[in-house]
Amino acid sequence: MPHAIIRGANGRRHEVDFGDVPIRVEIYASEETVEIIIEADFDTLPEKRRRFALLNIPRHLFSEATAAAARRAANPVLHRRRDE
Numbered sequence: 001m002p003h004a005i006i007r008g009a010n011g012r013r014h015e016v017d018f019g020d021v022p023i024r025v026e027i028y029a030s031e032e033t034v035e036i037i038i039e040a041d042f043d044t045l046p047e048k049r050r051r052f053a054l055l056n057i058p059r060h061l062f063s064e065a066t067a068a069a070a071r072r073a074a075n076p077v078l079h080r081r082r083d084e
Contacts (some may be wrong), residue, residue, distance in 0.1 A: 004038065004053035016053045034062040 002018040018040040028035045039052040 002038065002040075016051050018051055029059065032059055033057060034059050 001020065004016045006014050008014060011077050014037075018038070022043070024037075024039045024042050026037045028037075033056075034057050036055045036057070038054075039050055039053065041050045043082075053064045
């Protein structure tokens with residue numbers, strides 16, 4: 001089930017549970033950042049009441065994380081998590 005969890009600077013946990021409703025995922029990239037938007041309830045609720053999560057990530061960190069995920073997928077035996 002799609003969901004997003006963040007922990008703010010105040011230490012409080014915030015969760016967006018998208019449930020079983022259809023979601024929309026959009027990705028926008030510039031030279032400096034990658035923005036990922038996940039939105040539910042887009043066909044039934046007005047924009048101000050929709051559940052959503054928005055990530056804005058420096059592009060170089062997104063590229064590094066994507067490359068690391070690709071390396072793990074290409075050779076899962078060498079990149080097993082320690083808790084498996």
